[in-house]
Amino acid sequence: MIKVQDLRxxxxxxxxxxxxxxxxxxxxxxxxxxxHALKGVSFTVTPGEIVGYIGPNGAGKSTTIKxxxxxxxxxxxxxxxxxxxxxxxxxxYVRNIGxxxxxxxxxxxxxxxxxxxxxxxxxxxxxCREFKNTLTLLIDSLNIAxxxxxxxxxxxxxxRMRCELAAxxxxxxxxxxxxxPTIGLDAVSKIAVRDFITMINRERQVTVVLTTHDMxxxxxxxxxxxxxxxxxxxYDGGLTNLRSRYTLNKTMTLxxxxxxxxxxxxHGVSWLEWTAGRAVAxxxxxxxxxxxxxxxxxxCLEIRDITVDSMPVEQIIVKLYEEHRI
Amino acid sequence: MSLDMNLNTIANRNPGKLxxxxxxxxxxxxxxxxxxxxxxxxxxxxxxxxxxSLLLYQAFYESCPTAxxxxxxxLVNYIWVQQAFFALINIWCMEPELSGQIxxxxxxxxxxxxxxxxxxxxxxxxxxxLAATLLRALPVIGVALLLPAPYGMTFHGDGWTxxxxxxxxxxxxxxxxxxxxxxxxxxxxxPTPAVFSAVAIVGDFLSGLIVPLPLLPDALxxxxxxxxxxxxxxxxxxxxxxxxxxxxxxSGIGLQLLWLVLLVSAGKKVYQIALRKMxxxxx
Amino acid sequence: MLLYRYFLIxxxxxxxxxxxxxxxLAVQMIVPFTYIASPYFLIERFSNLGGWNLAEVxxxxxxxxxxxxxxxxxxxxxxxxxxxxxxxxFDRLLVRPRAIELQVLGSTxxxxxxxxMVLPFIMLGWAVWIQPQLWQPLKLCTIALMLxxxxxxxxxxxxxxxxxxxxxxxxLEVANIFTNGxxxxxxxxxxxxxxxxxxxxxxxxxxxxxxxxxxxxxxAKPRFESPLYALTPLAGFLFLVPCVMIWRFGVGKxxxxxx
Numbered sequence: 098m099i100k101v102q103d104l105r106x107x108x109x110x111x112x113x114x115x116x117x118x119x120x121x122x123x124x125x126x127x128x129x130x131x132x133h134a135l136k137g138v139s140f141t142v143t144p145g146e147i148v149g150y151i152g153p154n155g156a157g158k159s160t161t162i163k164x165x166x167x168x169x170x171x172x173x174x175x176x177x178x179x180x181x182x183x184x185x186x187x188x189x190y191v192r193n194i195g196x197x198x199x200x201x202x203x204x205x206x207x208x209x210x211x212x213x214x215x216x217x218x219x220x221x222x223x224x225c226r227e228f229k230n231t232l233t234l235l236i237d238s239l240n241i242a243x244x245x246x247x248x249x250x251x252x253x254x255x256x257r258m259r260c261e262l263a264a265x266x267x268x269x270x271x272x273x274x275x276x277x278p279t280i281g282l283d284a285v286s287k288i289a290v291r292d293f294i295t296m297i298n299r300e301r302q303v304t305v306v307l308t309t310h311d312m313x314x315x316x317x318x319x320x321x322x323x324x325x326x327x328x329x330x331x332y333d334g335g336l337t338n339l340r341s342r343y344t345l346n347k348t349m350t351l352x353x354x355x356x357x358x359x360x361x362x363x364h365g366v367s368w369l370e371w372t373a374g375r376a377v378a379x380x381x382x383x384x385x386x387x388x389x390x391x392x393x394x395x396x397c398l399e400i401r402d403i404t405v406d407s408m409p410v411e412q413i414i415v416k417l418y419e420e421h422r423i
Numbered sequence: 424m425s426l427d428m429n430l431n432t433i434a435n436r437n438p439g440k441l442x443x444x445x446x447x448x449x450x451x452x453x454x455x456x457x458x459x460x461x462x463x464x465x466x467x468x469x470x471x472x473x474x475x476s477l478l479l480y481q482a483f484y485e486s487c488p489t490a491x492x493x494x495x496x497x498l499v500n501y502i503w504v505q506q507a508f509f510a511l512i513n514i515w516c517m518e519p520e521l522s523g524q525i526x527x528x529x530x531x532x533x534x535x536x537x538x539x540x541x542x543x544x545x546x547x548x549x550x551x552x553l554a555a556t557l558l559r560a561l562p563v564i565g566v567a568l569l570l571p572a573p574y575g576m577t578f579h580g581d582g583w584t585x586x587x588x589x590x591x592x593x594x595x596x597x598x599x600x601x602x603x604x605x606x607x608x609x610x611x612x613x614p615t616p617a618v619f620s621a622v623a624i625v626g627d628f629l630s631g632l633i634v635p636l637p638l639l640p641d642a643l644x645x646x647x648x649x650x651x652x653x654x655x656x657x658x659x660x661x662x663x664x665x666x667x668x669x670x671x672x673x674s675g676i677g678l679q680l681l682w683l684v685l686l687v688s689a690g691k692k693v694y695q696i697a698l699r700k701m702x703x704x705x706x
Numbered sequence: 707m708l709l710y711r712y713f714l715i716x717x718x719x720x721x722x723x724x725x726x727x728x729x730x731l732a733v734q735m736i737v738p739f740t741y742i743a744s745p746y747f748l749i750e751r752f753s754n755l756g757g758w759n760l761a762e763v764x765x766x767x768x769x770x771x772x773x774x775x776x777x778x779x780x781x782x783x784x785x786x787x788x789x790x791x792x793x794x795x796f797d798r799l800l801v802r803p804r805a806i807e808l809q810v811l812g813s814t815x816x817x818x819x820x821x822x823m824v825l826p827f828i829m830l831g832w833a834v835w836i837q838p839q840l841w842q843p844l845k846l847c848t849i850a851l852m853l854x855x856x857x858x859x860x861x862x863x864x865x866x867x868x869x870x871x872x873x874x875x876x877x878l879e880v881a882n883i884f885t886n887g888x889x890x891x892x893x894x895x896x897x898x899x900x901x902x903x904x905x906x907x908x909x910x911x912x913x914x915x916x917x918x919x920x921x922x923x924x925x926a927k928p929r930f931e932s933p934l935y936a937l938t939p940l941a942g943f944l945f946l947v948p949c950v951m952i953w954r955f956g957v958g959k960x961x962x963x964x965x
Contacts, residue, residue, distance in 0.1 A: 108963065163964060168800045170962045184961060192803040203798050207719040219711045220804055248722065460877030471883045475891050475903070479744070482898035487752040617729035624736050633740050639747055 099142035099165070099272065099304065104174035106135040106160055134160040135171065136328040144271070145302040147294070149315035149336075152325035153418065158308050161325070162276055165306070166196055179271060192221070195265035195303075199277035202261050204249045210260045211245040214267060221268035228267065235263040238296055239289070255286025262293060266303075273297070275307045279314050291317045312410040324417065331421050336410065343413045347387060348406045351376045354399030361397045363390055380405070462558045465510070469563050473506040477574050492637045493666055495573055500664040501635050503576040505656065507563040510555035511596045512656040513632065514603050515623035518548050522607055526614040531701045541604065541694045545687075549600045580665050587672050591659035594679045599655040601686040602626060608690065611697035631657035637666070651682040708804065712812030720817050727818060734821030738771055741893060742825065756898035761833050762925055765840075766917060767893045768830025769849065773856025773916070774889045775822035781861040782816040787868035788875040796960075806957055807950060810868065837925070845924050848936040852916040855942030859912060860885060862949035869956035884911055892917050915941040 109129045134157045142148050152158045163169040165176060167183035167190055176183060181190035204213040218228045236242045239259045244252060252260065258278065265273065275294070279287045295318060297303050309315060315322055316336065324332040332339060349366075352375055360371050365385030370377040380390055387405055394400065477499060484495050493501070505512070521544050524530040533540055567576035578585075606622040627633055630652035636644055647653050658675045661667040667675060720727055745767055749760045758766075778785065787810060790796040799809040834840050834849070867881035892913040896904045908914030919938040922930025 160964075163797070166797075166801050168797050168961065169964045187800065187961075188803050188805075191801045194801065196798075196801045198794070198798070201794055201798070203795075205715060205719055207722045208715055212715055212718060216711050216715050219708045220802055220809075222803075460874055461879065464877035464880040467880055468882055468887075471887055472890075475887065475899075478899045478903060479891075479894065480748075482756045482894075483748050483752045486754050486756055490752045492751075613729075615726050615729045617726070617733045620733045621736060624733070624740055628740055628743060634744050634747055638751060640750065643747075 098144055098177075098179070099140075099306070100175070100177045101141070101161075101165070102139050102175040104135050104138040104161065104164060104171050104176060105133075106157075106164065106169070106171045107131055107133045133328050135164075135174075137174070138325065138328070138330055139174075140323050140330060140333055142304060142306065144304050145298065146321060147298055147305040147307065147319035149319055149322040150306055150308045150325065151312075151315065151322055151414065152308075156325045157328040158325060159276065160328075162274055162306070162308060166194065166274060167191055192268070193271050195268070195270035195273040197261055197265045197273070197275045197278050199258070199275070199280040202249070202257060204257070204260060204264055206250050207248055209246045209248055210241075210252075213249070214245075214264060217264055217267050223268050227269075231267055231269055232263075235266060239263050239293055253286075255282050255289070258282060258286060258290060259293075262290065266297065269301070270303065272304045272306070275305060275309075277309055278307070279309060279311055287311070287314070288317075294318055312414070316410060324414065326418055326421055331417060339413060339417075340407065340410070343408065343416055346408070347380045347382060348408075349378045349380055349387075349390070350404045350406075351378070351394070351398075351400060352402040354401065361394060363393050366390055465555070465559045466562045466566075469506040469509055469559060470566055473502050473563070473567065474570075474574065476502050481573075493635070493664075496577060497664040497666050498635060499574060500576055500578070501660045501666075503564070503567040504660045504663050505632065507560045507567065508556055508592065508659075510559055511552050511592070512599055512630070512659075514599050514606070514626045514630070514652070514655065515620070516552070517603055517607055517619060517623075518544065518551075521548075522610055522616055522619065525607060525610045526616070528701060531698065534698060534702065539691075540698065541691045545600055545604055545690075548603065549596065552596065552600065578663070580663070580668075584662065584665065584668065584672075587676065588659055588663045591662050591672070591676055591679065594676065594683060595655045595659050598651065598679060598683050598686065601683060601690055602651065602655060604690045605686060605693065608693045608697060611693075611701070626652045629653060630655050631660065635660075637661075651686060654679040654682050708808065709812055713815060716812075716815040717817060730818040731821040734775075734818050735824050737822055738775075738825035741771055741889070742767065742829070745894065755894065758895050758898070761836050762921070763894060764829045765833035765837070765849075765924070766895055766921055768826045768828075768833055769852050769916065770856060770889060770893045770913075771826035772823055772830060773853050774860055774885075775819045775826065776853075777857045777860035777864065778822065779816050779819035780857065781811065781864040782819075783810045783813040784861070784864035784868040786814055788871045788878055791871045791875060800961075807865075807953065839926065840924060844933070844936060848920055848924060848939070851936075851939040852920055855939035856913075856916040858946050859916065859942045860888070862945045863888065863911065865946070865949040865953050869953045872956040872960045888913055895921055912941045912945050915939050 108131070110132055111129055138157070138161060140148075150158060150161065160169065164171050165178060165183055167187035170184040178190070179193055183190050204210060205216075214232065217223075218225075223231070236245070239262060241256070241259050241263060244256050244260060249257060249260070262278070273294075278294075279290055282290065291314060294305060294307070298305055298318075305318075307314065307318065320335045320337060322332070322334070322336055322339070323330060348369075354374075360368055360376075363385075365381045365383075366378050367381075368376060368378045380387060391400075391403065480498055480502075481495070484491055484498075491498075510516070521530075524533070530540070564576065569575065580588075606619050606626070609618040609622065610616065629647045629650055631647070636647055636653060636657045639647070647657070654675070658667065658679060662672045662675070745755070745763050746760070749755055749763060755763055787796075790799075790810070790813065799806055799813075802809060830849075834846075840846070840849070863881060863884045867878055867885070870878060870881070888907070888911060891899070891903070891907060895918045896907055896914050897918045904914065904918075907917075908919075915938040919930070919935050921927075923933065923935035
């Protein structure tokens with residue numbers, strides 16, 4: 098159970114200007130700017146849930162994650178995870194969380210992966226038998242058996258990330274924080290990582306909080322997203338819900354036989370493009386249904402091919418940001 | 424990293440040698456000023472080092488005053504000049520970017536650039552050493568002049584001595600850069616920073632940075648005088664203190680020049696050969 | 707146990723590049739020759755240093771430089787701590803259920819510093835060998851105690867230097883005054899210096915407790931006959947207490963601002 102209530106945090110940042118004169122001036126006096134990273138953030142996550150925590154860079158994403166990990170003490174507000182206030186009882190609290198920072202690995206660069214795992218076993222004081230069981234499960238589901246005796250530096254990025262995921266779960270945490278776990282990965286590795294997260298969530302009821310810039314990650318893993326911008330929660334709810342709120346129009350692309358040259362007039366359809374053999378239209382789903390439109394069109398056109406797309410999630414989010422002027 | 428990238432682009436944009444050099448120097452200076460605390464830390468460190476050394480030598484001098492080959496006031500000046508211009512005369516501050524390129528072999532890619540690699544890095548290094556010295560020398564000298572006797576810095580010479588000192592110090596700055604360039608070239612043949620460190624340690628000793636050369640046993644002094652290192656440090660210090668004057672000073676500067684010409688041409692040659700070899704081997 | 711694991715993994719990691727490791731080890735073996743140059747050549751020239759002869763100074767030299775190298779080996783994690791703050795890997799340590807100090811300590815052991823211990827330990831052995839008055843169990847124990855106490859003092863300074871990183875990562879070289887500067891100053895008996903410097907290095911940073919105070923007892927210098935002087939090195943371990951307290955304060959500051 099994660100409960101975050103009215104979290105606030107601001108930082109002081111020194112200003113810097115260009116040029117020799119400004120550099121000399123800064124020898125004596127510096128100006129500071131106050132930045133409000135979190136302006137009252139609240140949400141709850143139920144055990145066993147996967148949540149996508151989304152936002153542009155500088156929105157307050159990593160500040161929230163750091164606070165939830167116990168690395169940062171907020172100015173005010175509450176946060177209770179597994180019955181702990183992260184920053185108050187950090188050392189006991191972190192025993193039951195796993196953290197993956199996609200951009201910085203925790204495994205040792207020059208030694209075989211298994212040695213890093215052994216060190217982590219010691220750090221988390223995991224009992225040998227339990228460790229063996231967990232490791233076997235992780236090795237199987239991540240398919241890393243052949244990588245264990247190789248130094249990290251000789252592995253590909255995707256292989257490293259798989260080992261990194263295993264490392265963060267060796268002590269069987271209840272909550273897993275994933276900070277951009279798929280950053281820089283190729284398509285195959287991305288899918289492997291997603292599949293694994295789904296598996297670990299289903300099999301072991303691990304609660305997952307995930308930040309990412311790749312909306313495909315979120316779509317593949319969960320329906321629940323929390324959208325943050327400028328330190329405030331902009332949206333908290335289902336992805337499908339969000340989509341139905343914003344994708345009132347669908348785009349239809351049509352290839353047809355050129356004999357017909359008159360635009361057919363169909364209710365709820367506005368033509369964006371009409372050239373010989375190809376047409377693009379927007380369908381307003383409040384006025385009509387896609388199937389109805391296709392049926393009507395096929396009566397007057399010789400249709401060769403048809404595709405219907407809804408607005409991609411990325412665009413929905415961009416739209417949402419625009420609405421909130423971010 | 425980003426600063427050095429800037430330096431590269433600027434150096435490439437200004438093909439005029441002086442323009443490029445000025446840009447490099449200006450950037451390094453801004454960079455150094457921005458990092459005000461390191462500059463201050465450098466000054467404090469040099470002052471501390473100077474004072475502790477003097478207290479130590481004082482204890483030695485008091486133990487057996489007759490055994491000293493140079494007077495204590497000469498020694499005091501020797502130490503302060505050394506501390507003030509430390510950034511200019513030490514030979515273990517190298518360019519990590521260049522050494523990284525040499526060790527990884529990436530320097531071969533630099534060959535597609537129009538300018539001479541030796542000259543480019545020589546001026547880059549000289550610029551950063553000058554910038555670092557500019558910020559540190561004046562405060563150190565200022566404090567050293569204010570210190571009470573016998574620890575305070577004094578200058579007894581005339582304008583002529585000062586002129587000789589400035590000439591010798593400038594040549595020393597160039598000579599040390601040339602020595603570092605050569606020592607770094609060793610990494611072409613044995614790709615580890617350890618070879619550079621080994622030369623730097625021996626060089627520092629033989630240039631009088633660890634123990635002032637006149638205090639060393641005669642046999643070691645003789646060795647030090649044959650090698651180029653002392654012309655990068657010991658000679659200008661002793662011209663300043665008046666320990667070396669007149670004809671000796673002028674002939675010393677002559678030898679300095681000779682070494683400079685020798686080492687710079689050797690350096691150019693070595694970089695040329697090493698790079699050619701590298702290209703032939705395919706990087 | 708955890709420290710032992712850290713020890714092994716560091717060793718394994720550094721031995722991955724055997725040639726480079728050996729090269730650095732070799733250079734580290736040369737470094738102390740620059741430290742020994744002053745005491746050796748200057749005592750040769752001036753015949754003594756404020757009443758201390760070569761063997762006596764070498765006893766001091768061996769202990770301080772041995773302790774310095776050993777502390778560089780052990781406390782390297784604190785010495786290089788700014789890197790961890792810059793790269794963000796310090797955050798990683800905070801999400802682990804172990805004492806931060808332990809994890810920082812274990813993050814790096816610099817085994818190449820073994821090379822730097824060679825000359826000091828040879829000189830220490832030589833100094834003990836030619837001074838038979840040192841061949842007593844209590845005196846030998848005092849020498850060992852001085853060595854470890856010295857390691858504690860240098861390590862304490864590295865902890866303070868690391869603490870500074872929570873405020874600024876620039877200008878950390880100021881700490882060199884106390885580490886390299888401490889080594890350079892305290893490799894001679896501190897009472898050859900002027901009083902203020904001796905007092906600073908006795909009561910602020912307690913190098914005196916591994917230097918002239920126990921040395922006076924070991925070498926039976928006048929006014930130092932009391933065997934209590936043999937216990938002064940214990941103060942070096944006490945020095946770690948305020949250092950770790952200040953460090954913890956720094957960690958608290960980091961947690962509240964995130965730097």
